[in-house]
Amino acid sequence: MKNYFNKKYKENNAFNTSYINGDCIEVMATMVENSVNTIVTSPPYNLNKKYGKYNDNRPLDEWEALIDKVAVEAKRVLTHNGSFFLNVSPIPDKKTKEIIPLDAIAYFIFKRHGFYLRNSIVWHFNNMQNCTNRLSGRWESILWFVKDINNYVFNLDDIRIPFITKNDKRLVGKTGRNPTDTWSFDLPESDFWYFDRVNNMTKGKLGISEHPCIFPTPMIERIIKMSTNEGDVVLDPFLGSGTTLIAAQKLNRIGLGIELDEKFNEIIDKRILNESSPELF
Numbered sequence: 001m002k003n004y005f006n007k008k009y010k011e012n013n014a015f016n017t018s019y020i021n022g023d024c025i026e027v028m029a030t031m032v033e034n035s036v037n038t039i040v041t042s043p044p045y046n047l048n049k050k051y052g053k054y055n056d057n058r059p060l061d062e063w064e065a066l067i068d069k070v071a072v073e074a075k076r077v078l079t080h081n082g083s084f085f086l087n088v089s090p091i092p093d094k095k096t097k098e099i100i101p102l103d104a105i106a107y108f109i110f111k112r113h114g115f116y117l118r119n120s121i122v123w124h125f126n127n128m129q130n131c132t133n134r135l136s137g138r139w140e141s142i143l144w145f146v147k148d149i150n151n152y153v154f155n156l157d158d159i160r161i162p163f164i165t166k167n168d169k170r171l172v173g174k175t176g177r178n179p180t181d182t183w184s185f186d187l188p189e190s191d192f193w194y195f196d197r198v199n200n201m202t203k204g205k206l207g208i209s210e211h212p213c214i215f216p217t218p219m220i221e222r223i224i225k226m227s228t229n230e231g232d233v234v235l236d237p238f239l240g241s242g243t244t245l246i247a248a249q250k251l252n253r254i255g256l257g258i259e260l261d262e263k264f265n266e267i268i269d270k271r272i273l274n275e276s277s278p279e280l281f
C-alpha cells in the first residue's frame with residue numbers, strides 16, 4: 001500500500017488498513033494534500049476520561065485550539081469533494097456544571113476554515129448518565145462538513161432504510177427511505193441515528209475493555225458508505241480502539257488511523273483481525 005503518512009507506520013496489508021502512533025496534527029502535516037476522501041472522528045471531549053497519554057482535563061480554549069489545528073490540516077488533506085464527520089457531545093463545565101455545546105463551538109471553528117455544514121446529525125442512544133438535577137443526556141452530534149457545498153459524495157441509495165408503510169403501492173420498486181437526521185420517539189426503527197453505544201458487556205465480549213469510548217461500528221459504516229466509494233481513503237485522526245479501520249476494511253475502503261497512545265495498538269490489531277462479523281454489535 002502507498003505510504004500515506006510519509007514515514008514509518010503500521011500496515012495491515014491484508015486488509016488495506018494502516019495506522020501510526022503520534023500526534024494527529026504533526027502526522028497530518030506530513031500527509032499529501034487532496035489525498036483523503038472522508039475524515040470521520042471523535043476527538044476527546046475534555047471529560048477527564050482515562051485515555052492514557054492524553055490529558056482529557058484541560059481548559060476549554062486548549063480543546064478549541066486542538067480542533068482548530070485539526071480543521072486546518074483536514075482542509076489540506078481532504079480531496080476537493082471530501083467530507084469531515086465530527087462526533088462531539090454537549091459536556092458539563094467542570095466548575096459551574098453548565099452545559100457546553102461542543103458542536104456549536106466546533107461549527108464556528110470549521111466555518112472559519114471554509115467548511116460548509118451539510119447536516120447536523122443527532123446520534124441517539126439509551127445507555128448513559130442518569131441525572132437528577134437536569135434532563136439526562138441521550139444524544140451526541142455528528143457534524144457533517146463538506147469542503148465544497150456544490151461538489152461532494154452522497155451515496156443515498158447505499159444507506160436507505162426500510163419504509164414505515166410496507167403496503168403502500170406508491171413505494172413498489174423503491175429501495176427504501178432517506179435515514180434522515182431528525183428526532184423521533186419511535187425506536188429503534190426510526191428516523192434517529194439509533195445505534196447503541198458500545199456498552200461494557202459488548203466490550204467484554206470483544207476483549208476491548210481497555211478503551212473508554214468506542215464508536216458503534218455500524219454507525220461508521222453508514223458514514224463511510226454515504227460519503228465514499230470502494231477504494232477511497234478514510235482517515236480517523238483520533239483512532240482510539242480502531243473502529244474506523246474495521247468499518248473501512250469491511251467496506252473495501254483504505255482505512256488510515258492516527259492514535260497518540262501506543263497502549264491501544266494491541267486492541268486495534270486484535271480488532272482488525274477478528275471483527276469481520278457484523279453480528280458482534
Ligand SMILES: C[S@@+](CC[C@H](N)C(=O)[O-])C[C@H]1O[C@@H](n2cnc3c(N)ncnc32)[C@H](O)[C@@H]1O
Nearest residue numbers: 023024044051054214215238240241243259260
Ligand atoms: C474519543 S477517543 C476515540 C475513540 C474511537 N472513536 C473508537 O471508536 O475507539 C479519542 C482518542 O484520541 C486519542 N488522542 C488524543 N489526542 C490525540 C492526538 N493529538 N493525536 C492522536 N490521537 C489523540 C486518545 O488517546 C483517544 O484514544
